[in-house]
Amino acid sequence: MTTGTAGSEWWRSAVIYQVYPRSFADANGDGIGDMAGITHRLPELKKLGVDAVWLSPFFTSPQNDAGYDVANYVDVDPIFGTLADFDGMLAEAHDLGLHVIVDLVPNHSSSAHAWFQEALASPPGSPERARYMFRDGHGVNGELPPNNWESVFGSPAWTRTTNPDGSPGQWYLHIFDSSQPDFDWTNPWVHERFAEILRFWLDRGVDGFRVDVAHGLYKVDGLPDYTPPAEGGSMGGGLETDKTPPFFGQPGVHEVYRAWHNILAEYDGERVLCAEAWVEPLATLADWVRPDEMHQAFNFTYLETGWSAESVRRVVDDSIASFAAVGAPSTWVLSNHDVVRHASRLALTADNPQGDGIGPRSAGLPDPVVGLRRARAASTLMLALPGSAYLYQGEELGLPEVIDLPDESRQDPTWFRTNGARYGRDGCRVPIPWESAAPAYGFNTTGESWLPQPAEWTTLARDAQEGVPGSTLELYRTALRLRAAHGLGTGTLAWVRGYPDAVVAFRVADVVVVTNFGTEAVEVAGGDVLLSTDPAGERRNDSGELVLKPEQTVWLAAL
Template sequence: MSQHTADQPQSGTGPAATSPGWWTEAIIYQVYPRSFADGDGDGMGDLEGVRSRLPYLRDLGVDAVWLSPFYASPQADAGYDVADYRAVDPVFGTLPDADALIRDVHAHGLRIIVDLVPNHSSEQHEWFRRALAEGPGSALRERYHFRPGRGAGGELPPNDWESVFGGPAWTRTTDPDGTPGDWYLHLFAPEQPDFDWDHPAVGDEFRSILRFWLDMGVDGFRVDVAHGLVKAPGLPDLGTREQLRLLDGEAKPFFDQDGVHEVYRSWRTVLDEYPGERIFVAEAWTPTIERTARYVRPDELHQAFNFPYLTTPWDAAELRTIIDRSLDAMRSVGAPTTWVLSNHDVTRHATRFANPPGLGTQLRSAGDRELGLRRARAATLLMLALPGSAYVYQGEELGLPDVVDLPDEVREDPSFFRAAGQDGFRDGCRVPIPWTVDGTSYGFGSGGSWLPQPAGWGELSVRSQTGVEGSTLELYRAALAARRAHPALGAGDRVQWLDAPAGVLAFRRTAGGRDLVCAANTTGAPVPWTGPGTLLLSSAPLGADGELPADTTAWWTSP
């Protein structure tokens, strides 16, 4: 198994590899910088705040840290609208701060992955600003998707595509002389114009950006909207409603086009120039897990988020189906499977599992908090027992729920303001996390927090859960320690399913001459089940009568 220790070599290329393919079994912790820790007291998290909390992440037991964007940006979409890919936004710090963070991450025996946003830039990016200022005929317009409108006066969008954030995916420009001009494509907010990856300058620029950050010492990149870079030739109408159901099995002319793979093969040649096992992670929403597997073929990216798993309800039969499909799909291309339950774009799983299934990944209801936390803990142990790599979103180790009652006036998610058939409630999973029981912003920083934290947030804080037997934080610490110590946890690419009562998911893992059995009861009632060997860990106390309690996962080990 991949491991890190505090005395690993410290260099610009990160920790020395302890085994081939460290990422194949890694636990990667997502830091959403604006909500993790505030180092300068302005109410917004920053790189200095992240540096100050690295000992916590080391001691939690993760292998790597993934940071959401901290680049120079007008912050129209929380930094996913990048104005300068080689600069740090002042709200987060400076480029020397980024350099210091990278060095400190490595000094703590961790690796660092940074976000890369190649589908679109900010409207404040130099290329786009010049394209608008120079007007029709500007060569820079060829680096984006500028098109004349339809209708007698060009007053209609060039096609019927919809923005992920609601409304048309096109915005009309005004020419330098003040007259209405062409339209430009933005699959997200109007402040995020899409690059045209058919233009060679775009590819050249991003290969240069990769080298800039690789030279700084980062260990990899999470590729935002990895499925969206290439559009179908001619930008054809889709002609249907419900355009943005990403996992409905239907092809989209703006997503998952075959041309993206040429981009990633080009990138892989750049990454392979560098030592230290650098990696790419794809955020690729595709119609099927089999399509996702195409992104992680041997000459492309290394990992892809498993969104079908994230969206699977707490149901044994459905979970078994998606686990099998995921393992089979990734095994076919020789890539590790990844598992994830929460991130910065979806409702935290402690709230998702507190509500009836089928309500989507963005919810307005707190649901049954006790039930949601119980299921979330069980789902975590199930995830961590599976072969491959797992992602942990900041605060899930505290059992944080979504904040579902934020006032409208404090929201910043652009999908909330442009919502057309979408909830637009991503702010609820982005509320700054609590570190202390009381005090200013529960230890987040000395100057409050950019989104209001709920009353009682301190009861879920790191300080209030540290050392408390049975707390969610201590469950995560114990589970991650067990993954390091037990060779069957994380290793391999298969599970051996075991016979189990209806509603129970049970499998055996074997490695290094040791067995581990995992059983998850997804029902609302205790189920007779006696695990073989010695109980290693359980998400809730087991009964003394040989029963696996409702919504509980347990691990048993034997030599």
């Protein structure tokens, strides 16, 4: 029972803000963010100008992978509060005119989930074991894993069980941590349980779901050996279709999302499914957002595009064409909880595969000044593109990746499973700063923080940027206000020619956007400056043309 006109749904042009609950705002002072903290800070997101909030997992969990190891899909983990706290947060968001999207994790559960514990307690071949990917081992006594697959987090993707009599048992598959066993999606029982989970949250009033590892779920029949290419990211990104891992991007996933699409369509309010699918090329990713499947898919090809005018033009063209071919909007994104923040990533000078993270011993560490300048330019370019855009908490403050986390404070499974060879994702998950002079920068009132916050964040705190011309916070607020006023999210992009190759220039609606990716200043002809990433340095030549410096973006009124 969807409402509205097809093609005008709110999610097609929405700006959606990702809240990572444990690092957003902490109301009870235990050092971990919670529902009450989110509720308290929602007015700030409304003031920022976003349309919706996506919450990373807050379900009951042992927190071995920061909540992506779910032990109960229909309750709130006590560290975040209660279902009543969630309902209060949802009501406050809706009162503010904000939609709320929750994270769903269907590829795997926690090993602490009752479903998996029942499977462990049941014999091979039982209905309980059929919920997950249990297999006999190879070798004389089954002492070898069923295949050579490696976990996304490093080390083998199989763990052997122990029988009730103490003898070695079957193996179970976990594409992620050993505490995250994979479901067997060939089993109808799994489909039925997740349909119930969807309805539970839809009945409470959520506006949709971001689907974790949406390109997972199904595995190639026979589970053949697979050795990933060295250049591949941990989630399969950066690989063409013929190199896709046998546990990602399999055709069976599409029937799942067709069924889910139909469930959401029973509810009013234009509910939305967004895929976290690390799939390339873009024409293949578009299969996830065909009219009867998901509504959005994160554009990770765009996220992983480097600081290059040619590359940006190509990925924008490919994205718009690929998604338009199936009637879907492109969904732009530059940062999230799994990647190096783009205020650092865009200034790296060495390869850094997704999932590796950066730390003190990483090669090619970024210049923070260059990184912030490029991030501001890239963000304002992205926010002018037609379609939907996702923001990650703290990027509106210009937060960089936290590089110098002490080894003993790190918590990402990647760090432990690779014995410190890969830093993982902790650096983008540090609790964000709200007030420069408050304990924990206003994250709470006690000064506790589950990951340490760097001293240099004093100048990046929200209150230090509030109302300050040229600050990153005010840049985002201005961009979002202008985006809405000029209808950029629903516009059509047309390239503006005549600039050097190192310059990206396009028009959407009545706004011309120009970004200088080069190392030399360029002259820009156009109308009034609506927005600039360097307003203090703005100057014009003798002919009155704007001089656009390197690593700068401007929005101009079209003549």
